[in-house]
Amino acid sequence: MTLKDIIAQSIRDNNGAIGFDAFMDFALYTPALGYYRRGETIFGEKGDFITAPETSDLFGYCLAKQCSAIIKGSGYILEFGAGTGILAAQILFELARLDSLPEKYYILELSGQLQQKQKDTISRVLPELIERVEWLSELPSDFSGVVIANEVLDAMPAKRVRFRRGEFFELAVTVEEGSFQWQMQDKTFNSPLTPLPSVRVEGYTTEVNQRALAWVDSLYQAMRDGVVLLIDYGMARSDYHHEQRTEGTLRCYQQHKASDNPFENIGKQDMTTSVNFSDVAEQALGSGFKIAGYCTQAMFLISLGVDQYLLDEKDLDRRSILAQQVKQLVLPSAMGESFKVLALTKKQSVKLDGFNEQNLINKL
Numbered sequence: 001m002t003l004k005d006i007i008a009q010s011i012r013d014n015n016g017a018i019g020f021d022a023f024m025d026f027a028l029y030t031p032a033l034g035y036y037r038r039g040e041t042i043f044g045e046k047g048d049f050i051t052a053p054e055t056s057d058l059f060g061y062c063l064a065k066q067c068s069a070i071i072k073g074s075g076y077i078l079e080f081g082a083g084t085g086i087l088a089a090q091i092l093f094e095l096a097r098l099d100s101l102p103e104k105y106y107i108l109e110l111s112g113q114l115q116q117k118q119k120d121t122i123s124r125v126l127p128e129l130i131e132r133v134e135w136l137s138e139l140p141s142d143f144s145g146v147v148i149a150n151e152v153l154d155a156m157p158a159k160r161v162r163f164r165r166g167e168f169f170e171l172a173v174t175v176e177e178g179s180f181q182w183q184m185q186d187k188t189f190n191s192p193l194t195p196l197p198s199v200r201v202e203g204y205t206t207e208v209n210q211r212a213l214a215w216v217d218s219l220y221q222a223m224r225d226g227v228v229l230l231i232d233y234g235m236a237r238s239d240y241h242h243e244q245r246t247e248g249t250l251r252c253y254q255q256h257k258a259s260d261n262p263f264e265n266i267g268k269q270d271m272t273t274s275v276n277f278s279d280v281a282e283q284a285l286g287s288g289f290k291i292a293g294y295c296t297q298a299m300f301l302i303s304l305g306v307d308q309y310l311l312d313e314k315d316l317d318r319r320s321i322l323a324q325q326v327k328q329l330v331l332p333s334a335m336g337e338s339f340k341v342l343a344l345t346k347k348q349s350v351k352l353d354g355f356n357e358q359n360l361i362n363k364l
């Protein structure tokens, strides 16, 4: 059975359209066929998109600096959705240099193929530290330390909703003559956890990520104490629900080209929605977390001394390569402003240096 067949069958089994979140879940995570489960090259120049740790080691070094202040050489780190494993390698490398290694570096990765890739990367780059890394298949209980999720929330399946004649309705997915199509549901969409846009533009479409909010809550339940660092592209609600953002934030990526059609190249293209950081922060507060900081990726990295790493590189050729990478991470026209960092804490009061230069909590 192809992935298309599997999704079409589930629509028939459901006796009607399925939510876009269910469709996205199939497209990204169906074992052996979903985009993140196929074992193809996803990350980097030869793949479909480049993430911050794939751009520069300095991203991971700055995160390591922040982790070091929290775990002080004894706690644990838990990374979600660890991609190729390069971020784990960068963080462990720098923590070893700072003499601040965690007891264990846990990785919770849904994809068996990516787990293998992560093992390969860390064994190749840091064979002496591979024993410290442990792969988990579910949330640990009583976790104490730092949780990191870089570009993970945006990969969680979201619902789509559309405004018509005064109300929002869910945009679900149906199949007709073998092709998938949007279908607006008859029943008004109720969103008990998150406010819907107050704009009154006919056809206005946006996303609601209920699964990401449930994940935040389950994280709170799984933690004894510590800090959660969520890094992703996204914005506060006022911007997410801006009246000119009429088509929402859903994007698909294949070979570095963006498209807004999730019904083509199913299983072969990435599918993502931007993070509504206000929704996430409100859910976090509701679960019991405190919000320790919210800022742009650029200011987070600058606060943690990304420029100093650059100056510390004495080889001028290598420094100029690093400088190009840093530009990519911090320039507003690249990843600097579209990516944000949100820090949540549970029973942890350490001051987070990543927010020294900017803290935009009041914008959430």
Ligand SMILES: C[S@@+](CC[C@H](N)C(=O)[O-])C[C@H]1O[C@@H](n2cnc3c(N)ncnc32)[C@H](O)[C@@H]1O
Binding pocket: 036, 043, 051, 052, 053, 054, 080, 081, 082, 083, 084, 087, 108, 109, 110, 111, 114, 149, 150, 151, 152, 155, 156, 215
């Ligand atoms: C865009 S990739 C980011 C990979 C990596 N963090 C990086 O920055 O290169 C999204 C990752 O999130 C993972 N993911 C999505 N939902 C997850 C969840 N609930 N738990 C753990 N990983 C998840 C996916 O399997 C995928 O590895």
